[in-house]
Amino acid sequence: MLKKILYSLTTVLLLVSIYLVFFYAPIPINPATAGGDPANFKIFYFHLPIAISAYLAFAIVFISSIMYLKTKEQKWDIRALSAAEVGVIFAFLTLASGSIWARSAWGAYWVTWDVRLNTSLVLFLIYISYLMVRQAVEEPEKRARLSAVFGIVGFLGVPLSFMSIRLWNKTTVHPIAELNYNTFSPLLTTLIINFAAFFLLLASLITLRIGIELLKEKGNELKRKQNI
Amino acid sequence: MKFLHIAWKDLKAEFRTKQMLNSMMIFAFLVIVIFSFAFGNEASIYVSVIDKKIVDLLAPGMLWIAFTFAGMLGLSRSFAGEKEDGCLEGLKLCPVDRSDIYNGKVISNAVLMFLMEITTIPVFVVLFSYEIKNIPGLLLVVLLGTLGFIFVGTLLSALTVNTRTREILLPVILFPVLLPVILSAVTATGVMLAAGSISEIAGELQILAIYDVIFFIVAQLVFEYTIED
Numbered sequence: 001m002l003k004k005i006l007y008s009l010t011t012v013l014l015l016v017s018i019y020l021v022f023f024y025a026p027i028p029i030n031p032a033t034a035g036g037d038p039a040n041f042k043i044f045y046f047h048l049p050i051a052i053s054a055y056l057a058f059a060i061v062f063i064s065s066i067m068y069l070k071t072k073e074q075k076w077d078i079r080a081l082s083a084a085e086v087g088v089i090f091a092f093l094t095l096a097s098g099s100i101w102a103r104s105a106w107g108a109y110w111v112t113w114d115v116r117l118n119t120s121l122v123l124f125l126i127y128i129s130y131l132m133v134r135q136a137v138e139e140p141e142k143r144a145r146l147s148a149v150f151g152i153v154g155f156l157g158v159p160l161s162f163m164s165i166r167l168w169n170k171t172t173v174h175p176i177a178e179l180n181y182n183t184f185s186p187l188l189t190t191l192i193i194n195f196a197a198f199f200l201l202l203a204s205l206i207t208l209r210i211g212i213e214l215l216k217e218k219g220n221e222l223k224r225k226q227n228i
Numbered sequence: 229m230k231f232l233h234i235a236w237k238d239l240k241a242e243f244r245t246k247q248m249l250n251s252m253m254i255f256a257f258l259v260i261v262i263f264s265f266a267f268g269n270e271a272s273i274y275v276s277v278i279d280k281k282i283v284d285l286l287a288p289g290m291l292w293i294a295f296t297f298a299g300m301l302g303l304s305r306s307f308a309g310e311k312e313d314g315c316l317e318g319l320k321l322c323p324v325d326r327s328d329i330y331n332g333k334v335i336s337n338a339v340l341m342f343l344m345e346i347t348t349i350p351v352f353v354v355l356f357s358y359e360i361k362n363i364p365g366l367l368l369v370v371l372l373g374t375l376g377f378i379f380v381g382t383l384l385s386a387l388t389v390n391t392r393t394r395e396i397l398l399p400v401i402l403f404p405v406l407l408p409v410i411l412s413a414v415t416a417t418g419v420m421l422a423a424g425s426i427s428e429i430a431g432e433l434q435i436l437a438i439y440d441v442i443f444f445i446v447a448q449l450v451f452e453y454t455i456e457d
Contacts, residue, residue, distance in 0.1 A: 129401040130401075136391035137392070142390060145456070146391070146453075146454060149450045150387060150401065153380065153383065153384070154404070157407070157408065160438065163438075167412065167415075167431045
């Protein structure tokens, strides 16, 4: 029941957020300073919530990994796996939406030396490796243990990567949102609703993924019973 | 200090055959040779726009590619060797903390890697007729960078030894985590090679030191889970 509410709320909010972005929200930048078509800057309403959701997903992986090593309960492993898989998709979407926009605004899909771009790329690579670790181990208990170790090590690498990339080249061409937080401008309203929509989407996808994993386990158990 | 015994055992076994050390040194040598073929005489061309020779731009990257690739060879064998004849079980039966096994392995891996590095730098100097301007500074950067590489590498080597595709998996999962080390070490090495002073690379040294400390502590905490059965 609770899941159904979550899924329907996600759907409604996503539809509302798409409507708001296309028909209500202003262009989130002064058109005079924008490169390319200023209307393209509206992708920001999707890009920022997706990026923050990816970070959130990886924080869940980190916490679940610690909890797994502490309690050795399988539910934490399932949570870590689900959050990592969904997080990788969100991280990829961050890179993709950013690149599509960058082509219009900067004239290039990728700027090699930008701090934020490279940090997102490293984040994506670390969690691809996390999934690689999972794939390489057969036994469930060992897989949970080893991937939990990597989940901790990988997450700690992210802030250090950010610091080292920033030191390597301080300049960023990445725009920084300047919001007036005191007033409920259309910009802020749209952004908040988008944040809510994507956080709920993240929660729904992780819940669904956990459900799949639990069903898989049930299936395996039934198979084992059949054999005996 | 029990971890010294484990390090001593590893080094003793290694210096009986010198298998690993020789492969690492020759591999690093070959990497430098391939670079010298690839860049040829053009490397010594002077580019007035940047006020540098081409080799000045390439040198730090070349050195660290040689170091990390050759170091990876040593790391992947570090625990794989223990898998044979149940050596890992023997190690685990030792009356020491699990983290002592890690510390011992760190020391033996670091010694092998330093030996490989101090033979690779002269080869590089000769093949590119290069002059290193700030040798103590370079050694400091190499020391901190190598320690970071070894701290994370030894932990992940223990992690991958229990997986199906261990030799392939280790580099794949190690490099993304290692990015802060490689990036800072390469930039800092570049400054040191070009006669910069230590104060110019204070930021890089800080990051390397923070990285070393954080991952050394984390490894002490989580290492036991990688080899537990």
